[in-house]
Amino acid sequence: LDTGMNSDVVENVVDGFSVIDNSTNYSDVLGHGTSVGYIIYNISPSSEIIAVKVINDAGAGYESDILAGLDYCYDQNVSIISLSIGAGTSSGYCDENPVAEKVNELADSGILVIAGAGNDGSGSVKVPACARNALAVGASTKSDELASFSSFNNATLLVAP
Structure with missing residues (x-):
């Protein structure tokens, strides 16, 4: 999406x-x-x-x-499902958000939902990456350091260049 x-x-x-x-x-x-x-x-x-x-x-x-696209x-x-999009921010999980709820529902049905954490360089991630069952992905540099622009928090599970 x-x-x-x-x-x-x-x-x-x-x-x-x-x-x-x-x-x-x-x-x-x-x-x-x-x-x-x-x-x-x-x-x-x-x-x-x-x-x-x-x-x-x-x-x-x-x-x-976004909800229609997920459906x-x-x-x-x-x-x-790949979601390299995001809105809002969350310092933790955001499972009460309607898009996050749908992501969790899809993950519970066996679909892997990968979502970009965001590019704000902050300690909060975007919806839907903050959904508990999303595979939240941040950005890293070529030397495997967290990229300065990458959003990252406890919801981020993976970083890659």
């Missing part, structure tokens, strides 16, 4: 949907979703990606669209 994806860049996109306008036009004007998809492709070239656009072309995202993924019977 992200800004969409350009399937001419990421070769293993097998399907896609935009909850923004309820269409199959999941093209990525901003490039963030495509960049994340390219990383996923390089890590797992045999994976099949379903691109779900939940952030509009102006860079705005709404809780209702779409569930309906597609996915194994893993």
